[in-house]
Each structure stands twice: as C-alpha cells, then as structure tokens.
Amino acid sequence: MSITLHDVARVAGVSIKTVSNVIHDYPHIRPATRQRVEEAIVELGYTPNLTARNLRSGRTGAIALAVPDLSLSYFAELAGFVIQEAEKAGVVVLVEQTGADRRRELDLLRSPRLKLTDGMIFSPLGMGQEDLEALRVPYPLVILGERIFDGPVDHVTMRNVEGARAATEYLLASGRRRIAVVGAHRGEVIGSAGLRLRGYQEALLDAGIPVDETIIGYMRDWHRANGALAMRQLIDSGAEFDAVFGLNDTLALGAMRVLQEAGLRVPHDVAVIGWDDIDEAQYSIPSLTTVDPGSAWIARTAVHTLLDRVAHADRRDPPTLHLSDFRVVARESAPVAYPTVT
Amino acid sequence: MSITLHDVARVAGVSIKTVSNVIHDYPHIRPATRQRVEEAIVELGYTPNLTARNLRSGRTGAIALAVPDLSLSYFAELAGFVIQEAEKAGVVVLVEQTGADRRRELDLLRSPRLKLTDGMIFSPLGMGQEDLEALRVPYPLVILGERIFDGPVDHVTMRNVEGARAATEYLLASGRRRIAVVGAHRGEVIGSAGLRLRGYQEALLDAGIPVDETIIGYMRDWHRANGALAMRQLIDSGAEFDAVFGLNDTLALGAMRVLQEAGLRVPHDVAVIGWDDIDEAQYSIPSLTTVDPGSAWIARTAVHTLLDRVAHADRRDPPTLHLSDFRVVARESAPVAYPTVT
DNA sequence: GACGCCGATTGCAACGTTGGAACCGGTCTA
DNA sequence: TAGACCGGTTCCAACGTTGCAATCGGCGTC
Numbered sequence: 001m002s003i004t005l006h007d008v009a010r011v012a013g014v015s016i017k018t019v020s021n022v023i024h025d026y027p028h029i030r031p032a033t034r035q036r037v038e039e040a041i042v043e044l045g046y047t048p049n050l051t052a053r054n055l056r057s058g059r060t061g062a063i064a065l066a067v068p069d070l071s072l073s074y075f076a077e078l079a080g081f082v083i084q085e086a087e088k089a090g091v092v093v094l095v096e097q098t099g100a101d102r103r104r105e106l107d108l109l110r111s112p113r114l115k116l117t118d119g120m121i122f123s124p125l126g127m128g129q130e131d132l133e134a135l136r137v138p139y140p141l142v143i144l145g146e147r148i149f150d151g152p153v154d155h156v157t158m159r160n161v162e163g164a165r166a167a168t169e170y171l172l173a174s175g176r177r178r179i180a181v182v183g184a185h186r187g188e189v190i191g192s193a194g195l196r197l198r199g200y201q202e203a204l205l206d207a208g209i210p211v212d213e214t215i216i217g218y219m220r221d222w223h224r225a226n227g228a229l230a231m232r233q234l235i236d237s238g239a240e241f242d243a244v245f246g247l248n249d250t251l252a253l254g255a256m257r258v259l260q261e262a263g264l265r266v267p268h269d270v271a272v273i274g275w276d277d278i279d280e281a282q283y284s285i286p287s288l289t290t291v292d293p294g295s296a297w298i299a300r301t302a303v304h305t306l307l308d309r310v311a312h313a314d315r316r317d318p319p320t321l322h323l324s325d326f327r328v329v330a331r332e333s334a335p336v337a338y339p340t341v342t
Numbered sequence: 343m344s345i346t347l348h349d350v351a352r353v354a355g356v357s358i359k360t361v362s363n364v365i366h367d368y369p370h371i372r373p374a375t376r377q378r379v380e381e382a383i384v385e386l387g388y389t390p391n392l393t394a395r396n397l398r399s400g401r402t403g404a405i406a407l408a409v410p411d412l413s414l415s416y417f418a419e420l421a422g423f424v425i426q427e428a429e430k431a432g433v434v435v436l437v438e439q440t441g442a443d444r445r446r447e448l449d450l451l452r453s454p455r456l457k458l459t460d461g462m463i464f465s466p467l468g469m470g471q472e473d474l475e476a477l478r479v480p481y482p483l484v485i486l487g488e489r490i491f492d493g494p495v496d497h498v499t500m501r502n503v504e505g506a507r508a509a510t511e512y513l514l515a516s517g518r519r520r521i522a523v524v525g526a527h528r529g530e531v532i533g534s535a536g537l538r539l540r541g542y543q544e545a546l547l548d549a550g551i552p553v554d555e556t557i558i559g560y561m562r563d564w565h566r567a568n569g570a571l572a573m574r575q576l577i578d579s580g581a582e583f584d585a586v587f588g589l590n591d592t593l594a595l596g597a598m599r600v601l602q603e604a605g606l607r608v609p610h611d612v613a614v615i616g617w618d619d620i621d622e623a624q625y626s627i628p629s630l631t632t633v634d635p636g637s638a639w640i641a642r643t644a645v646h647t648l649l650d651r652v653a654h655a656d657r658r659d660p661p662t663l664h665l666s667d668f669r670v671v672a673r674e675s676a677p678v679a680y681p682t683v684t
Numbered sequence: 685g686a687c688g689c690c691g692a693t694t695g696c697a698a699c700g701t702t703g704g705a706a707c708c709g710g711t712c713t714a
Numbered sequence: 715t716a717g718a719c720c721g722g723t724t725c726c727a728a729c730g731t732t733g734c735a736a737t738c739g740g741c742g743t744c
Contacts, residue, residue: 002480004730015694020732028691050457051396052730055699060393062436062458069422071621076418080411083439092455094404095437097425113434115392116404116458138344224625257627279413283566285599285627346700357724362702370721394700397729 003046012040023048062092063306064120066108068100072222073250073278074295075123078144081299082121089307091118100221102126106134114139118310121302124148129190140309142302146192154309156302156322158293160192163326164199167245167273167291170328172207174336176243176271179204180215182230182255183222183247196247196275214239222247227254235262242270243334249274249281249290256284256333271334286332294324345388354382365390404434405648406462408450410442414564415592415620416637417465420486423641424463431649433460442563444468448476456481460652463644466490471532482651484644488534496651498644498664500635502534505668506541509587509615509633512670514549516679518585518613521546522557524572524597525564525589538589538617556581564589569596577604584612585676591616591623591632598626598675613676628674636666 005016012019014033021029022037040046054060065082067075083093094117098104105127114120119140124147127134132151135141141153146160171179181200188194201211214237217230227246231254234241244259246252252274256266264270266286274281277292301322330336347358354361356375363371364379382388396402407424409417425435436459440446447469456462461482466489469476474493477483483495488502513521523542530536543553556579559572569588573596576583586601588594594616598608606612608628616623619634643664672678 006730016730017694017696017732018692021693024732028693030692033692047454047457049397049730050454051393051402052699053732055391055393055397055701055730056732058699060458061455070412070418070425071422073415073418076412076415076421079418079437080413080439083412083437087439092436092438092458094434095421095425096434097422097429112389112392113403115389116402116434224621228625254625257625260627279566280622283570283596283599285602347702348700358700359702359725360723363723366702370723372722375722391700394729395702397699397731398701398703400729 002049003044004049005046007044008037008040008046011044012037059310060116060118061090062094062117063303063310064094064096064114064117064122066096066098066105066120066122066124068123068125069097070095073280074248074276077278078123078295078299081296082303085300085303089303091303091307098124098126100125102128102131106131109134109137109141119306121306140306140313142306142309144298144302146190146195149190152319154305154320154322156298156305156324158295158298158324159326160195160293161199161202163275163291163293164196164245164247165203166199166326166328167275168200168203169207170289170330170336171243171245171271171273171334172203172209174271174334177209178212178215178241179243179245180217180234180239180241181245181247182217182219182227182234183251184216184218185220186218193247200245212239215241219251222251224250224254227251228258229254231255231258232262235259235264244270244272246272246274249276249278249288252288252290252333253280253284256286256288266333267335273328273334277329281329281331284333289331289334290329292327292329294326297324298322344391345386346391347388349386350379350382350388353386354379401652402458402460403432404436404459405645405652406436406438406456406459406464408438408440408447408462408464408466410465410467411439412437415622416590416618419620420465420637420641423638424645427642427645431645433645433649440466440468442467444470444473448473451476451479451483461648463648482648482655484648484651486640486644488532488537491532494661496647496662496664498640498647498666500637500640500666501668502537502635503541503544505617505633505635506538506587506589507545508541508668508670509617510542510545511549512631512672512678513585513587513613513615513676514545514551516613516676519551520554520557520583521585521587522559522576522581522583523587523589524559524561524569524576525593526558526560527562528560535589542587554581557583561593564593566592566596569593570600571596573597573600574604577601577606586612586614588614588616591618591620591630594630594632594675595622595626598628598630609674609676615670615676619671623671623673626675631673631676632671634669634671636668639666640664 005019008019009016070076086093105124121142123144135151135153143155184197185193217234219226219230244255246255252272256272259270274288274290277290281288281290347361350361351358361379412418428435447466463484465486477493477495485497526539527535546553559576561568561572586597588597594614598614601612616630616632619632623630623632
C-alpha cells in the first residue's frame with residue numbers, strides 16, 4: 001500500500017541496500033547513483049517505515065509519559081514541557097493518564113503497551129515507598145515527584161522541604177505569624193504534602209513559633225474544590241490565622257476564593273502563598289504569590305536523563321537523583337512586606 | 343535480550359505458531375497444549391513485541407493527537423478526554439504540540455514521525471481554509487475546530503454560531519444591552535472567533551440592537567494576558583458596556599480580572615460570559631458563566647470516528663461532519679436575571 | 685603478473701510476529 | 715475400504731528495514 005525501499009530501488013534501478021545506504025549517508029556511493037536514488041525518493045514521496053526500522057534497531061523513537069491527569073494544570077504544563085523537550089531531541093511522546101490510582105500505576109509499569117516506547121517518564125501519585133520494587137522494570141524509567149525515594153531508577157524532583165521552608169520564611173518575614181496550611185496529608189512523611197509540611201514546620205520552629213495543629217487543613221486530593229473546602233472548614237472552626245500556605249497553587253486558588261467570599265481581604269487580612277507557579281497564578285485576583293519549583297528544568301532533565309539511559313542501555317550506571325532549584329515568586333496575594341493590620 | 347515467542351515455544355515444547363495461536367485464542371488447541379503454553383508464558387514473563395506485531399499487521403495501536411499547546415487549559419482538558427477515550431478502545435495516544443504555528447502544522451501533517459501511528463486527530467489553529475489541500479494525507483485524519491471546513495477529511499466540532507447566539511441571547515434576557523466582545527479576529531469569517539462573533543451579531547440584530555464596533559475588542563491569541571489587555575483597552579477607550587462576552591474562558595477570566603481591578607463589580611456593573619467551560623470556570627471569583635461546547639463529546643466522537651476509519655481503511659466513505667451540542671452554564675458572573683443598576 | 689586493496693554495490697539473513705498452506709493421524713461416511 | 719473431513723499442529727513466507735559479508739572491477743605495488 002505505501003511506498004517502500006523496494007519501490008524506490010526499482011525506479012532508481014539499484015538494489016534496496018543502495019537506497020538504504022543513500023538514506024543513511026553511507027559515504028561510498030557514486031554521485032550519479034546517489035542522485036538517481038534521491039530523485040526516485042522525491043518522485044515517489046518515500047518515507048521510511050519506522051515500525052520496520054524499529055524492529056531491526058530495537059528502538060522506537062518514542063518515550064512514554066505517565067501523569068495522573070491532564071486536567072490538573074501542573075501536569076498539563078509539565079507534559080507540555082516534556083513534549084517540547086523531546087521534540088528537540090527528535091523523540092515523540094506518548095501520554096498516559098493514571099488517575100493517581102495506585103492500581104493503575106502499577107499496571108501501567110507492566111503494560112505491554114510500553115513496548116511501543118524506549119522508556120518512560122513516570123509521575124506516580126498513588127504508589128508509595130512500599131511499591132519500590134515495582135519500579136524494577138526491564139526498560140529505562142525515570143520517576144518524578146516525591147512519592148518514592150531511593151528507588152532503583154533515576155529520579156528527578158524538586159527541593160520540597162527547602163522550598164516550603166522558604167515559602168514559610170517569606171510569610172514570616174512579611175510579618176505574618178499564624179500561617180495556616182491547606183492540603184496536608186495526615187501521617188505522610190515523604191510525598192509532596194509530607195515534605196512541604198516538614199519545611200513549613202522547620203521554618204516555624206526556627207522562628208520560635210509553635211506549630212498549631214488547629215490551623216493545618218488536611219485534604220487528600222489537590223483539586224481546587226478541595227482547597228475551597230479545607231479553607232471553609234478552617235474558617236468555620238473559628239481558628240485564627242493571618243496567612244495561608246496552599247501546598248499547591250490549585251489549593252491556594254480555591255482557598256483564596258473562599259477567603260474572599262467570607263469577606264476576608266487578600267492579602268490585607270490573610271496573605272496567601274501557593275506552590276507550582278502554574279500559568280494561572282499570574283492571573284488570579286489577586287495574583288498568587290507562589291513557589292516556582294523549576295518544572296521546566298525538571299521536564300528537561302527528565303527527558304535527557306531518560307534518553308541517556310536509552311542510549312547507554314548497556315551501561316549499568318547506578319540510579320541518579322536530580323533536584324531542581326526553586327524560587328519564591330512574589331505577587332499580590334502575599335507581597336514582600338505588608339502590615340498585618342492597618 | 344527480551345523474551346520472544348521462540349523462547350516460550352522452546353519451553354513449552356511446541357512450535358512458535360502454536361504459541362501465537364494460544365495468544366490469539368485460536369479455538370482448536372488441545373487443553374493440555376494450551377495449558378503448557380500458558381504456563382511457559384507466565385514462567386518466562388513473555389509479553390508480545392508490539393513493534394513486530396505492528397510490522398506484520400500494518401497497525402500500530404497508537405493514534406496521534408496534535409494540539410496547539412498543553413498549557414492552554416482547553417486543549418489540555420481535550421487531550422485528557424481523548425486519552426481517556428482512546429484507552430477504553432485499547433489505543434495509545436501520542437501528543438504533539440504545534441504552537442498554533444501554521445508552518446509547524448503543515449510540517450506535522452507530512453512528518454514521518456506519524457508512521458508510528460494509525461492516524462491523527464488534529465486541531466489546527468494556524469492553518470486556514472487556503473490550506474485545505476494539505477489535509478489530503480495518506481492516513482486517516484480527523485480534524486477538530488473551526489479553522490477549516492469542507493475539507494477532504496472527517497471533521498468534529500461545535501456549533502459556534504448557535505452557541506454564541508445563545509450566549510448573547512442569555513445576556514440580553516438578563517437585561518444587558520451593551521455587550522462588549524473580547525478576542526475577536528479582524529476580518530475573520532470562519533474560525534472560532536469569526537463564527538462566534540457572527541452568532542453574537544445575529545443575536546443582537548434579532549433583538550433590534552445595532553452592532554457597535556467600539557465595544558468589540560480584537561485580540562489575536564487567546565491567552566489570559568490578552569483578555570486582560572483587551573479589557574483594559576476597552577475601559578480606557580471610555581466605551582460603555584454592561585456585559586462582556588469573552589470568546590473563550592481564558593479571555594473572559596483575564597477580562598474579569600481587569601474589570602475588578604478597575605473597580606467595576608461583576609456581575610453587578612458588568613456581566614461576564616465565557617466559552618469552553620474549562621474546569622477553572624467553576625472556581626474563579628465570581629464563578630464564570632460560560633458555554634459548554636461539548637468538548638468531552640467531541641473527544642469521544644473524534645476517537646471513534648478515527649478508529650472507524652482505521653478499521654475500514656478500504657472503504658472510501660465520504661468525509662463526515664459531527665457537531666456537538668452546547669449548553670449555557672449559568673454561574674455567578676452572569677446570573678440568569680440581574681438588574682442592570684441597583 | 686600475482687597480490688592486496690579500495691570504492692561501489694549487492695545479497696542474504698535477521699528483527700519478532702502472524703496468516704495461510706501444508707501436514708498428519710484419526711474418525712466418519714458411503 | 716477409499717475418500718472426505720476434521721482437529722491440532724507445524725512450516726514457510728512475509729511485513730520493511732539494516733548489518734554484515736560478499737562480490738567485482740580496477741588500480742597500485744613489489
């Protein structure tokens with residue numbers, strides 16, 4: 001049905017191998033022959049069959065990217081970065097959604113569908129440290145995020161503790177003293193929530209401020225609705241606070257909405273800081289102060305780390321850990337300095 | 343390196359074809375043989391090499407999805423729907439970003455990278471009616487959106503004119519009379535902007551209200567910053583209006599922010615309606631009244647239409663056009679009825 | 685003038701799979 | 715008892731490509 005090497009060879013009057021050689025810039029070809037072949041290629045509109053090429057070479061030129069859900073802005077933006085970076089490297093990206101479901105994540109790791117790819121960048125959200133062995137897979141794998149540490153594979157992630165500490169210190173420096181949290185996970189030690197909460201606690205303790213459990217809002221899923229819900233619960237509880245640390249932007253934006261509905265002025269009465277620096281954070285009202293955890297760098301590094309593994313599959317280099325730099329992005333919801341009461 | 347049919351056959355003591363038959367549930371196999379083969383498969387952890395299978399069958403089990411940019415919420419959500427639907431059909435999705443650039447869109451249509459897929463769902467944003475011939479490609483193609491009509495391929499899109507008319511009528515019914523527009527494209531006749539503007543104009547004319555060019559804000563790219571920019575220009579121009587129709591949610595949200603900054607109350611002074619019903623529209627302050635154009639249905643229909651073409655590549659059925667149903671979703675930014683002045 | 689070398693090209697096998705034909709022993713039917 | 719039929723299995727070719735070895739004529743070298 002479609003044009004193959006044989007067709008080109010027939011038209012050019014050479015063997016298929018010569019055509020293959022021309023395509024691969026094999027040096028010893030007479031200019032006349034090369035030209036005839038090239039003309040035939042153009043004339044027929046030949047493009048190589050990548051499937052066949054892959055079968056021979058064992059490579060597919062595609063990588064998989066598994067994220068919880070593209071409707072979560074953070075992951076959509078991350079996927080965008082990954083695709084962009086992969087394109088530069090001439091590689092194509094196959095996107096899978098796991099729904100943050102542990103079972104589906106585990107299944108995906110063993111899915112035969114991955115045979116179409118050379119390796120995977122995997123951002124687990126349901127699995128945890130207990131599933132570490134499931135990462136021992138027969139293909140190159142790079143994991144993102146903070147659900148699993150010290151696994152048998154390369155890992156690219158952000159400095160959660162340090163970033164959260166910086167976010168908290170930033171609020172403290174601006175004069176806030178009672179900083180509520182939205183989105184904590186009960187009992188979690190590692191994981192985004194656990195680590196960011198730890199950074200928050202460390203900053204408070206360093207400043208000599210006791211950690212007050214009554215202003216820590218727990219919420220499993222980091223959807224905006226949950227940020228709103230947690231905020232409402234905190235307000236209804238009667239607890240007092242002059243700042244809110246949303247463990248991600250989505251939560252923070254949801255929380256901010258409820259604060260405003262409740263008649264609390266942001267940042268006047270309550271300052272709000274988020275985490276992720278998603279696009280939207282620039283445009284909310286007020287715009288959201290947040291921590292930019294270096295997602296673009298993470299995507300870039302993940303792609304390169306993976307492609308490096310693919311290229312050197314023979315080597316058995318030990319797993320590496322890459323940590324991005326973060327940055328507190330000051331915006332209106334928590335300006336650098338603001339009197340608590342005016 | 344990895345386990346093949348041969349390995350399984352050797353362990354089970356049968357020919358590779360028998361193993362293949364077991365895998366494909368060929369009925370005439372002795373139970374004892376089947377069991378031996380199945381045990382060998384489990385023992386060795388065999389998974390079929392999809393590349394080889396694809397080479398034989400000519401199918402890859404993957405489809406491509408080309409969107410402008412995943413950082414645009416609408417396309418991220420659309421991609422999420424497509425992936426979800428494809429997964430149900432046992433097909434994997436390869437996502438490409440075109441950056442809404444005409445050149446890159448045209449290149450992508452002829453890219454050999456597509457050889458990895460059985461077909462493509464393509465959402466052009468840079469190409470236009472003049473590029474209709476470029477859609478004549480040698481693989482199944484389904485296009486989305488309103489940049490190109492009556493092309494040589496299947497097309498799934500929304501009812502832009504009718505939806506925009508409904509949005510405008512909704513604002514009129516709630517008592518608004520001077521409805522500004524944000525995001526129009528100068529001189530565009532088809533395309534999302536052109537069609538939605540037409541629906542807007544039709545509704546006004548039907549209501550006996552003249553179309554006032556001074557309250558139509560033109561803006562090429564539908565980013566939030568541009569919604570904000572267009573709104574600021576309208577305000578600065580001194581034009582009067584009591585409602586804003588953002589030609590998509592992102593524009594509307596950007597516009598809403600500027601309105602509030604300028605001290606105009608939404609919906610009290612100015613009602614705002616958007617288009618797309620992205621997730622975020624539910625959570626803005628105030629929540630955004632918008633038109634749900636049926637994106638989930640579009641994704642579902644696009645996937646099925648494409649897979650249908652793939653399955654029946656032999657048939658030469660004429661191109662089809664599928665139009666989704668829309669729905670005005672009433673929220674706070676433009677309640678069903680609201681006095682213009684109180 | 686035999687030898688080796690070099691440039692240019694070709695032929696063959698293989699990647700892992702599947703479809704179809706072929707085979708083979710047994711049972712049913714005429 | 716020959717022939718048809720059937721269930722169960724095997725064999726072979728093919729999908730389109732590339733790596734390796736082989737080929738072949740001409741040329742330079744000793």
